[in-house]
Amino acid sequence: GENVEQHPSTLSVQEGDSAVIKCTYSDSASNYFPWYKQELGKRPQLIIDIRSNVGEKKDQRIAVTLNKTAKHFSLHITETQPEDSAVYFCAASPDNTGKLIFGQGTTLQVKP
Amino acid sequence: DAGVIQSPRHEVTEMGQEVTLRCKPISGHNSLFWYRQTMMRGLELLIYFNNNVPIDDSGMPEDRFSAKMPNASFSTLKIQPSEPRDSAVYFCASSLQVGEQYFGPGTRLTVT
Numbered sequence: 001g002e003n004v005e006q007h008p009s010t011l012s013v014q015e016g017d018s019a020v021i022k023c024t025y026s027d028s029a030s031n032y033f034p035w036y037k038q039e040l041g042k043r044p045q046l047i048i049d050i051r052s053n054v055g056e057k058k059d060q061r062i063a064v065t066l067n068k069t070a071k072h073f074s075l076h077i078t079e080t081q082p083e084d085s086a087v088y089f090c091a092a093s094p095d096n097t098g099k100l101i102f103g104q105g106t107t108l109q110v111k112p
Numbered sequence: 113d114a115g116v117i118q119s120p121r122h123e124v125t126e127m128g129q130e131v132t133l134r135c136k137p138i139s140g141h142n143s144l145f146w147y148r149q150t151m152m153r154g155l156e157l158l159i160y161f162n163n164n165v166p167i168d169d170s171g172m173p174e175d176r177f178s179a180k181m182p183n184a185s186f187s188t189l190k191i192q193p194s195e196p197r198d199s200a201v202y203f204c205a206s207s208l209q210v211g212e213q214y215f216g217p218g219t220r221l222t223v224t
Contacts, residue, residue, distance in 0.1 A: 001170075031210075032210050032211070034212065034213075042217075043203065043215040043216065043217055043218055044155070044203070044215050045215070046212045046213070049211075049212065089154075089155060093210055096210055097143070097160070097162055097167055097168075097210070098143040098145075098160070098162070098207045098209060098210045098211070098213070099145075099157065099160055099167075099168060100145075100157065100213060101157070102154065102155040102156075102157075103154075104154045105154055105155070
């Protein structure tokens with residue numbers, strides 16, 4: 001079955017710097033790749049997603065890139081702010097049922 | 113829309129007791145997912161339903177866990193008997209086809 005690996009597990013940056021989180025997946029049939037942000041004690045919430053027919057997608061300060069050949073995708077956050085501090089999860093959908101397989105999460109700390 | 117509703121929000125029980133977690137998905141969504149989140153194992157998919165039918169329960173840890181979805185607006189996850197290692201946050205999520213999953217607020221379960 002699908003396996004998603006996420007790196008790094010923790011990331012600390014200064015406010016205003018960029019942050020990059022990377023994920024790899026194993027199932028070449030996966031076609032949907034969302035990113036979720038989870039603040040402490042809260043539920044995961046979708047921040048951006050990308051489908052396999054697109055190589056890059058951007059929404060204000062966040063962007064996601066997808067390399068289907070290498071089976072990896074990345075989240076890029078520019079001009080980080082303290083409120084970006086949270087745990088970020090990548091996920092992959094290996095079929096058309098909506099099932100998601102999540103990475104282990106990255107704890108991002110943005111220092112003011 | 114009220115979003116995904118879960119109850120109870122917190123549950124403390126003694127080892128050996130039966131625990132029932134409840135979820136009401138977003139109206140109109142046809143897929144429902146149950147997840148378990150722990151520090152050690154991250155966010156694990158336990159089971160998911162499509163149009164009220166269980167599609168994949170391979171994530172259910174053992175026979176002590178069972179889930180039902182008697183209609184489109186209600187699902188339960190039952191643990192009987194509960195054990196301390198079941199302590200975790202249990203999330204329910206719903207979606208419409210392959211796309212964004214909306215998570216409920218979660219149930220924090222503590223088994224002593």
